[in-house]
Amino acid sequence: MLMTKKREDAAVLSQECIAQDIYSMWLKTGAASEARPGQFISMYTNDGSKLLPRPISICEINKAEGSLRVVYRVTGENTGTELFSKMEPGDIVPVIGPLGNGFPYEKAEGRKVFLMGGGIGVPPILELAKQMKCAKKQIVVGYRNAETFLKEEFEKNGEVYISTEDGSVGTKGNVMDAIRENDLEADLIYACGPTPMLRAIKKYAEEKGIECYLSLEERMACGIGACLACVCQSKEKDHHSNVHNKRICKDGPVFLSTEVEI
Amino acid sequence: MNMKVNIAGVEWNNPVTVASGTFGSGAEFADYVDLNRLGAVTTKGVANVPWTGNPTPRVAETYGGMMNAVGLQNPGIDVFCERDIPFLRKYDTKIIVNVCGKSEQDYCEVVERLADEDVDMLEINISCPNVKEGGIAFGQNPKAAEEITRAVKKYAKQPVIMKLSPNVTSIAEMAKAVEAGGADAVSLINTITGMKIDINRKSFVLANKTGGVSGPAIHPIAVRMVYEAANAVDLPIIGMGGIMTAEDAIEMILAGASAVSVGTANFHNPSVTMDIVDGIEAYMKAQGFETVADMVGIVK
Numbered sequence: 001m002l003m004t005k006k007r008e009d010a011a012v013l014s015q016e017c018i019a020q021d022i023y024s025m026w027l028k029t030g031a032a033s034e035a036r037p038g039q040f041i042s043m044y045t046n047d048g049s050k051l052l053p054r055p056i057s058i059c060e061i062n063k064a065e066g067s068l069r070v071v072y073r074v075t076g077e078n079t080g081t082e083l084f085s086k087m088e089p090g091d092i093v094p095v096i097g098p099l100g101n102g103f104p105y106e107k108a109e110g111r112k113v114f115l116m117g118g119g120i121g122v123p124p125i126l127e128l129a130k131q132m133k134c135a136k137k138q139i140v141v142g143y144r145n146a147e148t149f150l151k152e153e154f155e156k157n158g159e160v161y162i163s164t165e166d167g168s169v170g171t172k173g174n175v176m177d178a179i180r181e182n183d184l185e186a187d188l189i190y191a192c193g194p195t196p197m198l199r200a201i202k203k204y205a206e207e208k209g210i211e212c213y214l215s216l217e218e219r220m221a222c223g224i225g226a227c228l229a230c231v232c233q234s235k236e237k238d239h240h241s242n243v244h245n246k247r248i249c250k251d252g253p254v255f256l257s258t259e260v261e262i
Numbered sequence: 263m264n265m266k267v268n269i270a271g272v273e274w275n276n277p278v279t280v281a282s283g284t285f286g287s288g289a290e291f292a293d294y295v296d297l298n299r300l301g302a303v304t305t306k307g308v309a310n311v312p313w314t315g316n317p318t319p320r321v322a323e324t325y326g327g328m329m330n331a332v333g334l335q336n337p338g339i340d341v342f343c344e345r346d347i348p349f350l351r352k353y354d355t356k357i358i359v360n361v362c363g364k365s366e367q368d369y370c371e372v373v374e375r376l377a378d379e380d381v382d383m384l385e386i387n388i389s390c391p392n393v394k395e396g397g398i399a400f401g402q403n404p405k406a407a408e409e410i411t412r413a414v415k416k417y418a419k420q421p422v423i424m425k426l427s428p429n430v431t432s433i434a435e436m437a438k439a440v441e442a443g444g445a446d447a448v449s450l451i452n453t454i455t456g457m458k459i460d461i462n463r464k465s466f467v468l469a470n471k472t473g474g475v476s477g478p479a480i481h482p483i484a485v486r487m488v489y490e491a492a493n494a495v496d497l498p499i500i501g502m503g504g505i506m507t508a509e510d511a512i513e514m515i516l517a518g519a520s521a522v523s524v525g526t527a528n529f530h531n532p533s534v535t536m537d538i539v540d541g542i543e544a545y546m547k548a549q550g551f552e553t554v555a556d557m558v559g560i561v562k
Contacts, residue, residue: 003533003536005294006294007294007531219321221529224290226284245314
């Protein structure tokens with residue numbers, strides 16, 4: 001029971017730039033053995049001036065090889081993510097994880113589902129699409145432009161509908177526009193993406209009475225539920241502080257849409 | 263050689279505890295740390311009633327550190343007593359309850375409620391920079407600090423540690439004030455008030471505008487203040503502020519701290535306290551120190 005978990009040195013297996021500022025990295029890590037779609041890992045830089053972990057969602061899980069894929073955005077110059085993007089096979093990334101609850105994908109059995117991702121919220125939808133069994137798997141993903149990263153991999157795992165902000169691929173606009181333009185319907189939704197997108201999906205789901213799970217993000221410090229930095233407003237009292245502040249890192253990042261205010 | 267330390271009459275197995283607010287009440291870290299190997303667990307601040315804390319974003323990274331303005335979110339003393347004390351009592355470690363409040367009455371209510379609970383020490387937070395009322399209001403004025411110390415001492419059955427703010431002109435004067443008020447120990451430093459601006463959004467990074475800076479960037483300031491406090495009062499000092507390694511902890515002890523708290527480093531490596539305990543032990547062996555007390559404040 002004591003000290004069953006620790007920060008671990010994960011080894012970079014491969015690294016590739018797959019769109020502007022978007023990188024795909026495979027890591028050899030013990031975190032793979034228990035990982036679920038929608039969970040994340042805390043990745044640390046090797047730069048002592050950058051202390052806090054970067055919470056990065058899991059894009060793919062390969063249990064047989066003990067490896068995880070993360071697809072992440074470089075957020076600027078001299079950032080932790082820029083340091084990650086310069087790493088090469090064999091380099092060491094300290095990690096802890098898997099963290100968070102993940103998507104309750106077992107609920108999808110026999111149902112018509114939207115799997116929705118926007119921007120850097122697209123990657124966790126891939127492992128979800130791979131593991132989910134359902135009657136109708138509709139993957140609706142939104143991008144800025146024609147750099148529709150992971151599109152081919154989505155196409156192997158369901159019906160894919162694309163939206164782009166500039167209209168270069170699929171529906172011009174956002175994922176909600178793609179749903180309307182293609183006249184799509186679902187009775188279960190899983191979504192990850194920027195807050196305005198999640199807000200629109202939450203509204204749509206609640207108006208139509210659709211069960212909907214949203215993956216949220218917020219700035220974190222510990223990643224394991226202790227520091228209370230990454231809270232969101234919740235309908236029910238949270239288990240930790242008995243107020244209405246669920247912890248995104250520990251109680252989430254995936255929440256039933258009716259449970260949270262965003 | 264042994265690692266035991268005596269802080270205001272309470273014997274800890276070793277001189278290492280954790281800084282309030284960085285460790286919850288221990289449960290979240292129990293998979294990463296053997297809690298039996300901490301001298302004490304210092305809990306997240308607890309008030310008389312639940313506090314919701316500040317809006318998000320509550321944290322930001324800074325060069326060699328971080329800023330937080332969590333705002334003392336906590337479940338209130340009732341949930342704390344029912345849930346957190348029994349959890350911590352399963353381990354061979356001392357329990358230090360950090361107490362926060364907005365008024366003298368708030369503090370006293372919590373301290374009185376804890377008087378008959380099975381906890382070992384109280385740490386009174388008069389130095390949180392992130393709540394508008396209370397907290398820091400008592401921590402920046404020596405008279406107010408002395409008064410609040412005297413007030414909580416009336417109700418306290420456990421030794422009282424007063425947690426001091428670095429956001430003062432003279433830490434020595436603050437330490438003397440709480441000593442005069444009857445404090446059994448002092449802990450320092452709490453975070454240093456800071457500000458960070460997002461130049462692209464042209465706005466404050468933290469919703470609270472300001473936050474408390476912690477981490478290795480502030481360690482030399484903390485060592486200096488521990489040294490000044492140690493030379494001003496006869497109370498045991500729990501030193502904290504940017505301790506990342508055993509070397510940082512030993513520096514604090516040599517400057518005058520009888521024990522140390524590890525805070526922000528827990529976010530960098532959740533098991534770091536174990537390495538720090540081992541590192542202090544290795545240093546003592548290598549340098550021929552029989553007890554921790556033999557090292558305290560020997561750099562004059």
